[in-house]
Amino acid sequence: MSFSTTVKTELCRVPMLRPCCTRAEAYGALLYASVFSHREIRLSTENAAVARRVQALLSRAFGVDAQPQQVGRKKQLALTEESQIGLIFDALGYDRKNHVTYHLNRNVLENDCCIPAFLRGVFLMAGTVAGPEKKSHLEITSAHPSLCGETMSLMLDERLSPKQTVRRGAHVLYFKDAPSVEDFLTLTGAPRAAMELMEAKVEKNLRNTINRQVNCETANLVKATDAAARQIAAIQSVLDKHGEGAFPENLRETVRLRLSYPTDSLAELATRFVPPISKPGLSHRLKKITELASREDT
Numbered sequence: 001m002s003f004s005t006t007v008k009t010e011l012c013r014v015p016m017l018r019p020c021c022t023r024a025e026a027y028g029a030l031l032y033a034s035v036f037s038h039r040e041i042r043l044s045t046e047n048a049a050v051a052r053r054v055q056a057l058l059s060r061a062f063g064v065d066a067q068p069q070q071v072g073r074k075k076q077l078a079l080t081e082e083s084q085i086g087l088i089f090d091a092l093g094y095d096r097k098n099h100v101t102y103h104l105n106r107n108v109l110e111n112d113c114c115i116p117a118f119l120r121g122v123f124l125m126a127g128t129v130a131g132p133e134k135k136s137h138l139e140i141t142s143a144h145p146s147l148c149g150e151t152m153s154l155m156l157d158e159r160l161s162p163k164q165t166v167r168r169g170a171h172v173l174y175f176k177d178a179p180s181v182e183d184f185l186t187l188t189g190a191p192r193a194a195m196e197l198m199e200a201k202v203e204k205n206l207r208n209t210i211n212r213q214v215n216c217e218t219a220n221l222v223k224a225t226d227a228a229a230r231q232i233a234a235i236q237s238v239l240d241k242h243g244e245g246a247f248p249e250n251l252r253e254t255v256r257l258r259l260s261y262p263t264d265s266l267a268e269l270a271t272r273f274v275p276p277i278s279k280p281g282l283s284h285r286l287k288k289i290t291e292l293a294s295r296e297d298t
């Protein structure tokens with residue numbers, strides 16, 4: 001199931017409590033329907049839950065009965081009877097003869113509570129959202145530029161700040177930062193989906209932090225191993241040519257311990273001395289040894 005479907009299924013479960021909000025949600029769906037004119041209203045969706053929701057909205061808000069029909073892969077609700085379309089137009093304050101329908105009549109959204117409901121209806125018909133495994137993205141598409149602009153200004157009033165673009169003739173409002181996507185979902189009635197996105201983000205950040213730490217430790221380990229290998233090679237070359245006697249007395253314990261514990265870090269190796277010596281002290285002795293070896297080489 002796509003994440004958009006998950007979100008829409010959650011939105012379809014929001015109870016229809018206030019008549020003003022039910023009408024607002026129906027209005028959002030109608031404005032973003034395939035066809036919304038005085039001759040015909042046609043809403044189509046691939047999501048069965050959305051089809052049932054729209055059917056319930058139309059029935060409750062306008063007393064209009066529209067049965068979803070299967071058309072190809074989609075469910076479609078179509079109204080062509082003048083009397084039914086008339087009921088909807090009257091309730092939305094539209095002139096029955098008016099052809100200009102893809103225009104947001106803010107009077108329909110009379111109360112503050114209605115704006116989230118309206119945006120829910122819009123998203124159900126025309127929205128998609130990327131899942132937690134992808135980059136944050138939520139968008140709403142319309143064929144009508146003025147409607148796109150009006151919806152944008154409505155969102156701005158709700159302190160949502162969508163961006164606007166045109167893609168293949170479609171007018172798109174979108175969010176691509178995680179907090180805005182989460183805010184939109186929470187506002188319109190999908191807090192669970194918003195939470196899912198948030199949790200995924202936290203988990204991803206945590207994983208990145210751990211990876212960075214592991215990488216850092218690995219790098220240090222590699223560096224230490226390289227240094228030990230250089231020290232051992234230096235010791236070996238001196239020993240091969242001149243034997244242990246080439247090392248001054250005070251370096252011989254270091255030589256023996258380095259050869260005995262080739263994988264020790266400096267800190268580990270320093271504790272093997274009797275009595276243990278400091279890390280800088282050991283570092284100094286190893287430096288002397290490698291210097292001695294390079295002198296012997298030349």
Ligand SMILES: [Zn+2]
Nearest residue numbers: 020021113114
């Ligand atoms: Zn309301």
